[in-house]
Amino acid sequence: MTKKLKVIYNYWLVRLGIHQILPAECIRKVKLEENNEPLVRVDTDSNIVISDRLAPPVYLRKTVYEKLKFMGQMLEEYGYRIKLYDAYRSFEDQQRSWDRRYKETKEQHPDLPESEIERLTRLKVSKITDKNNVGGHQTGGAIDITLVDKDGKELNMGTRYAEHNSKTKTKSNDLTVEEKSNRDLLVGLLEKLDFVNFPNEWWHFAYGDKMWAAYKFKRHCFYGYIEPDLENKKSVSDNDNLDNIAESDEHINEKKTEKMKIKTKNFK
Numbered sequence: 226m227t228k229k230l231k232v233i234y235n236y237w238l239v240r241l242g243i244h245q246i247l248p249a250e251c252i253r254k255v256k257l258e259e260n261n262e263p264l265v266r267v268d269t270d271s272n273i274v275i276s277d278r279l280a281p282p283v284y285l286r287k288t289v290y291e292k293l294k295f296m297g298q299m300l301e302e303y304g305y306r307i308k309l310y311d312a313y314r315s316f317e318d319q320q321r322s323w324d325r326r327y328k329e330t331k332e333q334h335p336d337l338p339e340s341e342i343e344r345l346t347r348l349k350v351s352k353i354t355d356k357n358n359v360g361g362h363q364t365g366g367a368i369d370i371t372l373v374d375k376d377g378k379e380l381n382m383g384t385r386y387a388e389h390n391s392k393t394k395t396k397s398n399d400l401t402v403e404e405k406s407n408r409d410l411l412v413g414l415l416e417k418l419d420f421v422n423f424p425n426e427w428w429h430f431a432y433g434d435k436m437w438a439a440y441k442f443k444r445h446c447f448y449g450y451i452e453p454d455l456e457n458k459k460s461v462s463d464n465d466n467l468d469n470i471a472e473s474d475e476h477i478n479e480k481k482t483e484k485m486k487i488k489t490k491n492f493k
């Protein structure tokens with residue numbers, strides 16, 4: 226089978242629900258129609274817990290942040306909160322992550338050739354060489370996330386954040402009943418808000434970026450590489466809610482409809 230045919234074959238296996246992971250080519254070829262929605266700062270006083278590993282300011286695209294705040298409000302009633310492990314990462318942050326993971330992999334496997342070390346590193350972190358072809362975290366649309374109880378204790382998801390083993394895949398067969406039901410809760414809530422989960426990592430969710438579009442089988446996405454407006458960091462209010470958004474934005478109007486639908490749902 227030629228490489229192109231293999232990609233099409235694998236695409237259809239995912240589309241038909243037989244396999245879960247799309248070939249990387251399917252994600253790369255999604256076209257970008259940037260909607261220029263700004264990055265906003267995540268308010269440290271909000272109902273979202275920010276992991277200690279994230280140094281403020283933490284940025285997200287405005288709609289992504291609004292979705293999370295809304296999810297946080299709903300969860301409060303049930304004694305849970307959202308915890309963010311990672312959000313927007315700049316091009317430079319991503320390169321630093323790559324360097325760190327590469328070094329770590331090389332130390333673990335000192336005898337392997339460079340190409341193999343690179344392949345193993347790619348399983349843990351995206352290699353970004355081009356601002357036109359970035360990973361989700363550089364768009365402000367991707368989040369690494371979990372749920373915590375009222376004492377701030379993380380729900381048992383089967384692995385720690387960024388731990389790669391047989392339980393890392395969201396639908397791993399090695400999960401206990403408790404781990405599976407906690408993941409189902411996290412994934413279920415975020416999917417209702419139109420995020421997609423990356424099936425290889427239970428904690429990674431996307432909205433508006435190439436991965437999101439690919440897993441939704443859409444040709445276009447609307448979040449590409451972006452940098453915070455450092456000159457004017459506070460120009461966008463972090464406190465707008467979904468009801469205050471201009472009517473003209475098609476994507477956001479879709480979200481308003483969703484919000485109404487979600488309001489009628491009872492999250493358990």
Ligand SMILES: [Zn+2]
Nearest residue numbers: 367368369429
């Ligand atoms: Zn991630």
